Amino acid sequence: MELLEAIRLRKTTNTPFRPDPISDEHKRLLIEAAARAPSHFNSQPWRFILIEDQTRIRAMAHIAEDSMRRLMDDGSFVSRYRRYFRFNPKETAKTGSGIFIDNIPMLLRPLVQLVFSDRVGMFLSKLGASKLLGNDQRKIIEHAPMLLAITLDKQEYRPGELSGLYASITLGAVIQTFWLVTTALGMGMQFISTPLEVPENRARVEQLLRIPSGYELVAIFRMGYKDAIVQRNTIDWTSSQRKPFTELVHYNEWGTGVPHSLASARSILWEHSRAGNPAETAPADGDRRVEHPAGASS
Numbered sequence: 001m002e003l004l005e006a007i008r009l010r011k012t013t014n015t016p017f018r019p020d021p022i023s024d025e026h027k028r029l030l031i032e033a034a035a036r037a038p039s040h041f042n043s044q045p046w047r048f049i050l051i052e053d054q055t056r057i058r059a060m061a062h063i064a065e066d067s068m069r070r071l072m073d074d075g076s077f078v079s080r081y082r083r084y085f086r087f088n089p090k091e092t093a094k095t096g097s098g099i100f101i102d103n104i105p106m107l108l109r110p111l112v113q114l115v116f117s118d119r120v121g122m123f124l125s126k127l128g129a130s131k132l133l134g135n136d137q138r139k140i141i142e143h144a145p146m147l148l149a150i151t152l153d154k155q156e157y158r159p160g161e162l163s164g165l166y167a168s169i170t171l172g173a174v175i176q177t178f179w180l181v182t183t184a185l186g187m188g189m190q191f192i193s194t195p196l197e198v199p200e201n202r203a204r205v206e207q208l209l210r211i212p213s214g215y216e217l218v219a220i221f222r223m224g225y226k227d228a229i230v231q232r233n234t235i236d237w238t239s240s241q242r243k244p245f246t247e248l249v250h251y252n253e254w255g256t257g258v259p260h261s262l263a264s265a266r267s268i269l270w271e272h273s274r275a276g277n278p279a280e281t282a283p284a285d286g287d288r289r290v291e292h293p294a295g296a297s298s
C-alpha cells in the first residue's frame with residue numbers, strides 16, 4: 001500500500017477483529033517500524049508490551065468494562081467528553097470534528113441527546129446506558145487477538161517539564177506509525193483509554209503487566225486483522241470527518257488566510273479516494289479563511 005493511501009485510509013477500528021493471531025513477522029514489523037520514530041536526542045524512551053495471553057486479555061477486558069461503567073455512573077465520562085459528541089449529520093458536518101453517534105438502540109434513540117447531558121446522563125446510566133457501554137468494551141477487548149501497551153521511561157516523561165513535552169511528541173510519532181503500518185497490513189487498532197482514567201484500575205493494569213516503577217503506562221490498544229463482515233457495537237460512532245484545509249491553516253501569521261492559489265490547489269491526498277466510501281470522504285472545501293487579493297480580511 002502506498003503511504004498516502006495508508007494515511008487516507010487510516011481510521012480507528014471500533015468493531016471486532018478476526019480471531020487469527022498476528023503473525024510474528026507482522027509483530028516484528030510493527031515494533032521495528034515504530035522504533036524508526038524520531039525522539040529527542042534519540043532517547044527512544046518507549047517500551048512496548050505485546051499481550052497475547054488470553055488470561056491477561058480477559059482481565060484487561062473486565063477492567064475496561066468496570067472503568068467504563070464507573071466513568072458513566074459517576075458522570076465523569078459525560079461531563080469530560082460531552083462536547084465531542086455529535087448527534088446528527090448536520091451538526092457533524094458543521095463542526096467537522098467530534099464523534100458522531102450514528103448507531104444506538106431504538107429504545108435509547110429519542111433519548112440520545114439526554115444520555116449525554118450531565119445529570120440526566122447519570123440517571124439514564126443507572127437505567128442501562130453504562131451497562132451497555134461497559135459490555136461493549138469488555139466484549140470487543142476480550143475477543144481481540146492482541147493488546148499493545150506503551151510505556152515511557154519516567155526519566156524522560158516528566159509532565160510539566162520540557163522532556164515531558166518531548167516524550168509526548170515522540171509518543172505521538174510512534175503511535176501514528178503503528179496506525180499506518182497496521183493499515184498497510186490490513187490490520188486495525190483502537191485506543192482503550194478508560195482503564196487509564198480510573199486510578200485504581202490503572203494500578204490494576206500496571207500490576208497485571210508487571211510494569212516497573214521507572215516506567216509510566218501511557219497507552220493501551222487492541223489490534224488485529226480487520227474482518228470483512230463488520231458487526232457494530234450496540235452504541236457506536238464514526239469520526240471520519242475533518243475540518244476544511246482553510247480552517248486549519250494560517251498563512252505567515254495567525255489570523256491571515258491562505259492565498260487563493262493554495263486554497264484551490266489540487267488535493268493529492270483525496271483525488272484518488274473511492275467515491276461512495278464515507279471513510280474516504282475529503283473534508284468539505286472551506287472558504288472561511290482565504291485571503292482576498294486586495295488584502296481584505298475574509
Ligand SMILES: Cc1cc2nc3c(=O)[nH]c(=O)nc-3n(C[C@H](O)[C@H](O)[C@H](O)COP(=O)(O)O)c2cc1C
Pocket residue numbers: 010011012013014098099190191192193194239240
Ligand atoms: C489520546 C487519544 C485517546 C483516544 N481514546 C480512545 C478511546 O478510548 N476509545 C476509542 O475508541 N478511540 C479513542 N481514540 C481515537 C479517537 O476517537 C479517533 O482517533 C478520532 O475520533 C478520529 O477518528 P479516526 O481515528 O477513525 O480517524 C483516542 C485517540 C487519541 C489520540
